[in-house]
C-alpha cells in the first residue's frame with residue numbers, strides 16, 4: 001500500500017469495504033497504522049443473490065480475521081438515480097465515478113455519525129480502479145462532510161497480489177465482475 005495522506009497514526013478511520021478479497025489485504029494494511037472499523041455499503045451490487053454472497057464473504061473474513069465491522073444497507077434507489085444517463089459508460093468512466101461517490105458519501109456520513117474524524121476505502125486494492133479518481137472523490141466527499149479522507153493506492157507494493165494470496169488462503173469467495181449489472185454484462 002502506498003499511503004498518500006499525513007493523517008496521524010492511531011486515528012479512528014471508517015473504512016469502506018467493497019468486497020472480501022480487497023478487504024482481506026486492505027483492512028490489515030490500514031490497521032497497521034489506524035484504528036479501523038470496516039463499513040460494507042454497496043448498493044451497486046446486482047443481482048440480490050450476488051449481493052448476499054459478497055456480504056456473507058465479508059462476514060466470513062471478519063470471523064476468520066476479526067476486525068470491527070458495520071454492515072450498511074439500502075441505497076439501491078439512490079444508486080439508480082446517481083447513475084441515470086450514465087448506463088452506457090465504460091468501466092472506469094463517469095458511471096463508476098458516480099457509483100464510487102455515492103458509496104464514499106455514505107461512508108463519510110456514517111463516519112460523522114459515529115464521531116470518527118476520518119474515512120477511507122479499500123477500493124484501490126483492485127488494479128481495475130483508478131486510484132487518482134477514487135482519491136479525488138474521497139477528498140471531495142471528505143471536504144463536504146468536514147472530515148479527512150485517507151488517500152492511498154493500496155495496489156502499490158504488491159497490495160493486489162497480497163489480496164489474492166490472503167483471500168485464497170482464507171477460502172473467501174472471489175467475484176468475477178465489479179458489481180453492477182453493466183459490469184456483469
Ligand code: SF4
Nearest residue numbers: 096099178179180183
Ligand atoms: S463497474 Fe463497478 S464501479 Fe463502475 S458503476 Fe459498476 S459497480 Fe460501480
